[in-house]
Amino acid sequence: MTARSSLTIVLAAGEGTRMRSSVPKVLHPVAGQSLLAHVLGAVPAGQGDSLAVIIGPDHAAVADEVKRIRPDAVTFVQAERLGTAHAVLAAREAIARGADDLLIVFGDTPLISADTFARLRAPLKSGAALAVLGFRAADPTGYGRLLVEDGKLIAIREQADATPAERAIKLSNAGVMAFDGRKALEIIENIGNANSKAEYYLTDAVTIVRDFGLEAVVIETSEDEVRGINTKAQLAEAEQVLQARLRKAALDAGVTMIAPDTVFLAADTSFGNDVTIEPFVVIGPGVTIADGAVIHSFSHIVQASIGKKASVGPYARLRPGTSLGDGARIGNFVETKAAILEAGVKVNHLSYIGDAHVGANTNIGAGTITCNYDGFSKHKTTIGAGAFVGTNSSLVAPVKIGNGAYIGSGSVITKEVPDDALAVERTQQVNREGGAKRYRELKTRDKPPKGS
Ligand code: UD1
Numbered sequence: 001m002t003a004r005s006s007l008t009i010v011l012a013a014g015e016g017t018r019m020r021s022s023v024p025k026v027l028h029p030v031a032g033q034s035l036l037a038h039v040l041g042a043v044p045a046g047q048g049d050s051l052a053v054i055i056g057p058d059h060a061a062v063a064d065e066v067k068r069i070r071p072d073a074v075t076f077v078q079a080e081r082l083g084t085a086h087a088v089l090a091a092r093e094a095i096a097r098g099a100d101d102l103l104i105v106f107g108d109t110p111l112i113s114a115d116t117f118a119r120l121r122a123p124l125k126s127g128a129a130l131a132v133l134g135f136r137a138a139d140p141t142g143y144g145r146l147l148v149e150d151g152k153l154i155a156i157r158e159q160a161d162a163t164p165a166e167r168a169i170k171l172s173n174a175g176v177m178a179f180d181g182r183k184a185l186e187i188i189e190n191i192g193n194a195n196s197k198a199e200y201y202l203t204d205a206v207t208i209v210r211d212f213g214l215e216a217v218v219i220e221t222s223e224d225e226v227r228g229i230n231t232k233a234q235l236a237e238a239e240q241v242l243q244a245r246l247r248k249a250a251l252d253a254g255v256t257m258i259a260p261d262t263v264f265l266a267a268d269t270s271f272g273n274d275v276t277i278e279p280f281v282v283i284g285p286g287v288t289i290a291d292g293a294v295i296h297s298f299s300h301i302v303q304a305s306i307g308k309k310a311s312v313g314p315y316a317r318l319r320p321g322t323s324l325g326d327g328a329r330i331g332n333f334v335e336t337k338a339a340i341l342e343a344g345v346k347v348n349h350l351s352y353i354g355d356a357h358v359g360a361n362t363n364i365g366a367g368t369i370t371c372n373y374d375g376f377s378k379h380k381t382t383i384g385a386g387a388f389v390g391t392n393s394s395l396v397a398p399v400k401i402g403n404g405a406y407i408g409s410g411s412v413i414t415k416e417v418p419d420d421a422l423a424v425e426r427t428q429q430v431n432r433e434g435g436a437k438r439y440r441e442l443k444t445r446d447k448p449p450k451g452s
């Protein structure tokens with residue numbers, strides 16, 4: 001049997017008013033990725049799987065995020081928010097193409113897994129017209145309740161329209177549904193808005209399926225997986241759930257973490273073998289850590305790749321575009337940005353290395369700064385292999401320092417330093433008379449009391 005084709009429709013047209021933010025709700029991040037990116041990462045994405053995302057007017061940023069993750073996806077704008085069924089019909093044209101399975105999911109449900117979509121599609125194969133994802137809510141207030149009789153789903157009742165007895169039901173609608181793709185359009189087009197909010201509720205699809213003499217079923221999952229994000233508090237809860245999952249996955253994959261609860265990971269963090277992460281480390285999106293690397297405490301790393309057996313921190317900040325070669329060492333209070341540090345480079349103390357390329361085994365002394373910004377634009381610093389940059393040097397970009405060059409401490413380098421050259425550039429003014437006078441003054445003063 002050939003695999004069934006699918007169309008997934010992600011509803012993301014909401015403003016997310018309760019987030020109290022000017023950012024569209026689905027673009028808020030958990031574990032370093034937008035809510036939408038998490039959902040799009042879980043929906044079917046093989047051959048024969050197509051994707052449509054329903055966005056609000058003025059949500060170009062949401063459309064951009066969709067394109068970034070799934071260039072093959074189509075976005076549809078829902079001009080007016082008249083309910084979840086109305087939102088789905090914004091993609092009418094895509095539904096009419098008639099994939100085998102039509103999946104509907106909300107863009108604000110970031111913890112959903114690919115496996116759940118597979119489970120939800122299974123009943124369609126055996127003839128059901130609709131499968132609804134349900135969960136037992138600890139507090140079901142606000143959710144649609146699933147009314148089940150003899151193992152069959154007979155209706156979904158929204159909170160506002162539910163009787164007290166129905167409100168007591170814990171089995172709730174997660175919002176994820178799978179329709180028989182060839183019947184879906186007719187079912188959804190039959191949904192009306194005769195309810196207390198005068199909205200077109202997708203949940204009414206269940207009674208229409210029954211009226212058509214077809215079958216609707218419930219597939220259950222855990223509440224954690226279908227948490228919907230409406231508020232910043234719920235965003236923070238989802239972050240906790242996701243961090244717990246990511247830490248466990250990292251530990252299972254062999255990462256050593258002394259205090260995993262203090263380490264924050266991103267959904268796309270990738271680890272080699274024998275990586276150690278000390279307490280209180282924050283890893284943002286786009287980070288790759290190779291075999292045997294050690295990340296010491298209080299380091300903050302975003303969009304960086306860390307080579308084998310490299311050492312970072314404590315107290316290091318690796319910003320986007322940082323690449324550390326094998327065995328490189330970044331020490332305390334060092335910041336890097338758009339910096340390629342080849343194998344064996346050492347930047348052990350108190351430095352800023354930005355917009356730079358540093359050749360293998362070069363040693364950058366404490367307090368060295370790449371002066372990459374002149375107030376108008378950024379400039380590049382290139383340092384060769386096997387060079388030595390003395391402490392407290394200012395490298396005024398654009399500037400090049402050759403292989404094996406030696407920069408004396410405290411230099412301000414503004415011109416190219418050729419291979420193997422020595423550059424010492426200091427300004428020292430001596431006023432012998434002034435110093436002696438000052439020293440005499442101090443000596444003739446009363447000695448300060450002990451311990452001050
Ligand atoms: C919905 C379900 C409810 C379920 C709950 C799960 C309906 C009628 N109710 O309620 O049964 O228990 O989710 O979290 O479906 N959206 C649009 N356009 C619209 C309306 C909504 O794109 O016109 C999007 C929203 O952005 C959101 C999703 O659809 O991503 C759900 O809408 P929301 O208003 O949050 O529905 P709930 O009241 O939470």
Ligand code: CA
Nearest residue numbers: 108228229230
């Ligand atoms: Ca919701």
